[in-house]
Amino acid sequence: MRPISKEEYDLKCSTRQLFELLSEKWVPGLIYVLSLGPQRPGKITGRLQGISKKMLTQTLRNLENWGVVKRTVYDVVPPHVEYSLTPLGEKMIEPIALVHGWAQENREDIAKVFGQRLTSKKPERLTDQE
Amino acid sequence: MRPISKEEYDLKCSTRQLFELLSEKWVPGLIYVLSLGPQRPGKITGRLQGISKKMLTQTLRNLENWGVVKRTVYDVVPPHVEYSLTPLGEKMIEPIALVHGWAQENREDIAKVFGQRLTSKKPERLTDQE
């Protein structure tokens, strides 16, 4: 009935690991943007509202080391660099797309929760049990 | 062809918001555990390897404020408290289950990436472009 198996949510649980990977602030966004096709850094910055140059480079460097992203340099001037997904990266689109699809269908609910989250960072029970 | 729409990944993008919600360390795990049925804190701690008492309470309190989790107190002694998902919480199972399912099918890939991640926290280009 419930859709999730009873597997322990332990440190070696792949679900937990995946969430840990995807919880790095710019990772899902970057994979998402690159899923639209190979991109130059400038373009990526334009599409990822709010990312700084440092975080862009850093996250790309990480994804590169993980084998998720490929960096291609064209030896011209001014420098021309392009980032694209590796086959492994292409695979990672799927879970992101799944979440994306769900998020689109449940905008209102997310907005509701997200609003609550913003207004009460410090946890506080709103209505006290009597 | 590509499964993700061209919607900007901006601050109001529900996908981004959802990832932000789910990236809180214990949130997916807690929703997952509660998806197995209402649970008492002791039981939850047992199932969520590594969570501290403080983080359990804090995360539960947050989820409660967001309307995702319901807290029920039975006035007996010793105290008996139970946490369960609200209808909204039940809805949130779905994206988590989707990621969960994908993670199960792609354990090896995740392990590969996750391993890389652990060995190189500080980003460093492994092979230099010549």
Added chain:
DNA sequence: TTCCATGGTTACCTTGAGGTGCCTACTTGA
């Protein structure tokens, strides 16, 4: 000869998420 665009690197700093430990309150049982 100064400026711009490109793609980075580096040092520095702040913030807050998350961890540890100790305290309370209640009642039952040894």
Added chain:
DNA sequence: TCAAGTAGGCACCTCAAGGTAACCATGGAA
């Protein structure tokens, strides 16, 4: 009278994620 189990609050601390800003190298345009 003291321990133990239950639920949780509170103070404190640390580490690292992530932000800002300045700097470098290059060559063509103005």
